[in-house]
Amino acid sequence: EHELVPQARRTVVDALLRGGSRAELADEYESLLKESPPTPAGLYDAGVIAQKLGKEKEAETVWRRLRSKFPDHALTARASLELAESAFKRNQFKESLVLARKASESEEPTVKLGGLLLVGENELRQKRPQAALKAFQSAEALGGDRALHFRAVAGRGLAHEELRQWAAAAKAYEA
Numbered sequence: 001e002h003e004l005v006p007q008a009r010r011t012v013v014d015a016l017l018r019g020g021s022r023a024e025l026a027d028e029y030e031s032l033l034k035e036s037p038p039t040p041a042g043l044y045d046a047g048v049i050a051q052k053l054g055k056e057k058e059a060e061t062v063w064r065r066l067r068s069k070f071p072d073h074a075l076t077a078r079a080s081l082e083l084a085e086s087a088f089k090r091n092q093f094k095e096s097l098v099l100a101r102k103a104s105e106s107e108e109p110t111v112k113l114g115g116l117l118l119v120g121e122n123e124l125r126q127k128r129p130q131a132a133l134k135a136f137q138s139a140e141a142l143g144g145d146r147a148l149h150f151r152a153v154a155g156r157g158l159a160h161e162e163l164r165q166w167a168a169a170a171k172a173y174e175a
Helices: 005-019 022-033 040-052 056-069 074-089 093-103 109-125 129-142 146-162 166-174
Strands: none
Touching: 005 022, 005 040, 022 040, 040 056, 040 074, 056 074, 074 093, 074 109, 093 109, 109 129, 109 146, 129 146, 146 166
16 A cells, blocks of 8 residues: 555566566466556556467456546556557457547557557548548647657558549658
8 A cells, every 4th residue: 555556566567578477477467456456557567468478358358447447547548559459450440440549539649649540540441531531640740759650651641542642642652
C-alpha cells in the first residue's frame, strides 16, 4: 500500500521484459493477476507480459478486463491500440476499427497517432477511402515519430489512389 509500490512494480516489470527468464515473467504475470484490487498498470503490464510469453489470447483477455474495469484510464487507450492491432492481424476489421477509434482519442501522442493510422488502414480494407484519407491526414498532421509519419503519408497516397486522384497520390508518394 506504500506510495512507491506502483513505481517499483513498473521498474520490476521493465527489468523482466528486458532480461527476465520465462519463469520469472510467468511468476510476475501471476502476481499481477492476483493484485487485489486490480490496478490499471498491473492489468496493462500483465497483458504485455502475456504477449511476451506468446499467450496472445490471455493478453487480450487481460486488456479487455482493463477496458471494462477502467474505461477512462490512460492505459485503456494503449490496451485498445494493442487489441485493435491484434484484431487487424486476424482480419477482423470492424472490431479493429472500433478499438482503433478509442485509441485515437488518447491524450498520449504515440497512441493517438497509432490509433489514427489503424483507423485509416481499417477504412481502406473496408473500401471507404474517403474516411481513410481523413484519418491519414489527421495522423500526418500530428507529426511525431518519423516512421509513423511516413506511414501516414503512404496511407494518404493509397487513399488518393483508391479515390482515383492520381496527381495527389503521386505527390504523397514523392513525399
